Amino acid sequence: MILWLTTFAVSIASALLPFLPMEVYILGAAATEPGVPAAITLGIAAGAGATIGKIIWYEAARRGIDSKWAQKKLAAPKVKAGYEKWVARMQGRPVYAASIMFLAASVGLPPLLVMAAVGGLLKMPMWVFIPTVFLGRTVRFTLLFLGVDFAIH
Template identity: 45%
Template sequence: MELLWSTFGVSVLSAFFPVVNIEAYLGVVASQVGTTQSLPLAVTAAFGQALGKIAWYEAARRGTDSRWMAKRLEKPAVRARYESWTYRAEGRPLLVVGVLFTASLVGLPPLLVVAPLAGALRLNRLVFVATIVAGRSVQFFVILQGIGHLLG
């Protein structure tokens, strides 16, 4: 149980600070426990990542209504980029979810960039969390299984 809690903590921390690498942490864990705990560890780490990314999502979601953002949007280049992403996303929630899932699964584009974008585009919170948990669970399970089998 301690391992699950520490995994959760490291994953939340890594969602805020990219220098804390959850994949490397899981690799070390897999080398110690093998493949037997891969699924609970993967899902725990995925929930931690989602929890951490909610902060980025909410900051961007609320930030689009702020005076600071209104001032930034006065700049034509910033407004053009914002409107371009908004135009692409409006009426296309599957596009936003697809990009978010890809970022969660393979890290391209970086989830640290996509999470606030999802907030700014006002993607449904439950869809946001579920998509990250799904993508990250698969990625983390593959890492844990791969290293566990390689070293086990």
């Protein structure tokens, strides 16, 4: 239970601080708790923690878009055109938005930190954002835990 809670906490911190990679933690944690059941439960803990951290980035961007600073930046024609292009792509297309977010969450391309902020800026529906990020991160981290377990044992 302590390893599960630690994994959850480290995953939140890693999601908030890009210089703290969760993958490095997984190398050590997977070595201490072998087996498929442990890999799955730790993958879920890591996915849940990462989702919470990315919700914070999402919310910061969503609330910050209405700030004077952001509005000043959006006044620039090139920035405004790019923003409007992404709004047009994402609005009313939850499958498209979810696909891009899932790719970012599971593979890391585009980077999930950036996509969480973009999701917030574009006011992506939370009912799309949360399960997509959770599923993508859980798959990614579970596969990493399983890979380390397979390599070591």
